[in-house]
Amino acid sequence: MEQAILSSFAQDHDVAHHSQHFCMLAASRQIGQIALLSRNPNYICRHCGRVADMEMNICEPIRLNALAPDKPKSPMQRLRYGSTEITYG
Numbered sequence: 001m002e003q004a005i006l007s008s009f010a011q012d013h014d015v016a017h018h019s020q021h022f023c024m025l026a027a028s029r030q031i032g033q034i035a036l037l038s039r040n041p042n043y044i045c046r047h048c049g050r051v052a053d054m055e056m057n058i059c060e061p062i063r064l065n066a067l068a069p070d071k072p073k074s075p076m077q078r079l080r081y082g083s084t085e086i087t088y089g
């Protein structure tokens with residue numbers, strides 16, 4: 001069964017560059033590298049929810065502005081996904 005999961009994973013992901021994805025960096029405890037690569041996030045992973053500056057660092061990227069195209073009206077940041085809105089800052 002594990003082989004089937006890995007085979008499915010290989011079909012859905014760019015395995016050659018997967019070592020640069022945040023999931024792999026986190027697994028090898030390279031948290032500082034993740035912090036450097038997520039200072040000005042433009043993408044969110046639809047699988048794990050991690051955010052990154054570049055889509056090459058996450059498995060299933062979605063542009064953040066596709067989810068929340070409106071600029072925040074206050075210093076607080078807002079992220080919308082469907083009918084859910086998260087405010088942080």
